[in-house]
Amino acid sequence: MSQVSSTPRPRRNTELVLLLLGLCIGTGASLLAGLGMDREITSDYWVQAAVLAIMSLVFHLVLRLRARYADPYILPIVVTLNGLGIAMIHRIDVAEGDDAASRQLMWTVVAMGVAIALLWLLKDHRVLRRWPYLFLAASGILLLLPLIPGLGMEINGARIWINLGVGSFQPGEIAKITLAIFFAGYLSANRDLILLAGKKIGPVTFPRFRDMGPLVIAWLISMGVLVFQRDLGSAILFFGLFMAMIYLATSRVSWIILGLVLVAVGGLIAVNTISHVGLRVDAWLHAFDPEVYNRGAGSYQIVQGLFGLASGGLLGTGLGGGRPDIVAYANSDMIIASFGEELGFIGLSAILMLFVLLVTRMLRAALGTRDAFGKLLAAGLAFTMALQCFVVIGGVTMVIPLTGLTTPFMAAGGSSLLANWIVVTLVLMVSQSARKPVAVGPMVNASGSGSGHLDRTSGVPVETPAGGVTA
């Protein structure tokens, strides 16, 4: 087990400057959209800006106190994305006479509040490694909740919501995190067994069933529940999480190829047997066929999204200048089309770049940390977030069939917001452990690489990264 190290500097001031910049971008976008629509700048705009700023600064302060070596780029990027999301949701509210932005703001406060509490109380992610089966059980319960009569709600054919009285919630979003914690915990404890004790059949070495068993069962349960709940997007996401975790733990490409073959077979069966999956694929392949376009669950939504993107062109119509409200679900599933319309190819590329940077920083935390659990957790969550972006944006841009997933931090939806804030908080904790200077105590590494001793073969001192003492 190795890690990549760099000079341990807190860089909290860098974070503060970037955070203020991010808040300016979000607030500026909101105000420009209001001006672009010739609307009076009401107190709504300032309340939203102030609430987001206060929550962000509190988060920043908590990082200073509790995790001062945490990655300084993650929070500013996430706040920028969240602020842009609220700005666009509010802009669409103004066009449609809705009030989704207030709900999104409220959920932002809840999500950041939970994240801050988590950061304050948990302090170190390795605590989570202790009870993998607790998280497996939690995942199962969370996934089953929507199936309970009276509690579960069905919206647009997918039974993935529960009714909380005050609003609906998607427990699957949280299950994504608990499953990731389980996978990371189980694999970090058992990866040697999985890798070494196995049978070689042809070119592929298969692990013993009892080593892989809990993973397969966990995966089958989640897949079964998802197919039952008819949520294609989440099924893809869970499968992606599973595959990524296995690969990260074992580095075995052959298992990934095997997994992808299984996906292909399963996908073909699903397209041909599950009607709503077949319809989705049909809407993707024949989007401009008049019959498919006009059909109930047809391609109308995605084609309208494409028209929105096209009308944005290279530079966009400018915030408030377009008609994103023509597209159904303009502030949730299709929010990327809304941004593409008003900010153009250039603006949308910048947003994609923010996601790439975010995911890159998350992987950087995984590279930097010393414990296998943290590596797996951060890298797995990072890959899942990237995959989620790919599935939802790829769906909007017709790269793949459209599925009901949300763009992280931007799309209207409380569950997704809460889950993603928890994800970045966990990764921030991993990054804290990756970047903080290691206390050099009694257990000094006296002979290994980085110990400062002469390398016996070359006769030159091995370059020691500052603080890079292997545990």
Added chain:
Amino acid sequence: MNQAIRNSWVVIVAMFMVLVVAISVIQVIAADALKNNDFNSRQLYQEFGSARGPILVDGNPIAESVESNDDFNYQRVYHDTELYSGLTGFYSLTYGATGLEDKLNRYLAGSSDGQFVDRIIELFSGTQMEGAQVELTIDPAMQELAYSVMPEGVEASVVITDPESGDILAMASKPSYDTNLLATHSGAEASANMAELQTVPGLSPYLNRPTASLPAPGSTFKLIDTVAMLESGEYQPDQVLDVPDSITLPNTNTPLGNFGGGLCGRMDEATLAEIFAQSCNTPFALAAMELGQDRIRTTAENFGFNESFEIPLTVAASQFPEDLDDAALAQSSIGQRDVKATALQMNMVAAAIANDGTMMKPQLIDTIRGSDLTLLEDVQPEVFRRSTTPEIAEQMTELMRGPLDGGTAYRAQSESVDIAAKTGTAQLGADNDLVNSWITGFAPADDPQVAVTIVYQNIDFDTGSELTSTNLKEIMEAVVTQ
């Protein structure tokens, strides 16, 4: 494990690269194709969401965009809709645009080449640009008169033009309708209104009757025959011609007679001037067969037949067919069978004679100005055809006084105005007594100020011939200033 993390980063970057390629295809490469897709209503939203230029008559709007509180910010509103529905057409979210709203869309919407600079300014200043305003050649008093002379419940057109400039001073038709009914942004209301309008007999909201409807011109077509006869040099106005009661069409048993009950039946021979005034059929049929179809067709085409053009409303091509045998030529020469003409076409024939044989291009647009009143288009009079010589035009003018002086248009004879005109009646079928009743002429005969054409379609002969003549008299007396 770190290598696996690095590898997954490569996979993630590859996924995002795919997304960037996809959005560049959609937003840049295929953007125009998507914008022009039939399913794409955004262009419409954009057009309906901006201030469209007004259509003006004598400085007053007959179509304008007023601010509205719905999704589109602006609502198209029409004034004096019954008078102008055929000209303006409608601008409907549900049914698209017709008439001038369609033909002048680039100007009204502000997307013409002349408004390019405005659009650039709009792009950078953010101010919303307004479309150009279009001033028509229509004289509102004449339009009002033209519309009101037609009684309710008829299918009729009235066209008044200035022979010297080609300006259309009035162009009205019945039945008409309220264009606002279709301009409503509510699709449900618009389609309910459209369904109701389509139950009105003879009404098509998509067509402007004077330029789109092609009734048989009947004896007004004898204006063409007579010009052809005079141009041939073989006929003179005072030449005496045989007037048989009936002739049998060559190679058929079909008789072609003079219109029942007229003076033609009482004479065996008469001068060309007399038979023109009484509109006897047989001498013209014989003369047409004598001259041959090519000469008649050449003259007809010199007067604008067989060609569609734009004013900028599309004017349907009036028809004088090819490859006629003698029987067909004889029937065609009296404006029956396959000969068809728009009301505007027969007005152009009269106007060309009035203007010394020179046909001016009919114009409906006077000027087009940008929202800042800069002149974008100033339509100038344009010669359309050299239809005939001034000498023959003068002979024709003299002949056209005949019908009023005791001829078929005696009811149009005026004490105050010297009118020249030709009537026409086209029978619509052997089994009914409905006709198209025409009159086309100009006044004052010696110094023409206006050419007027009136046509009633699907009307009984007595009503039609009375209406055409009395309407002509009423209009001429009202509009011709001494």
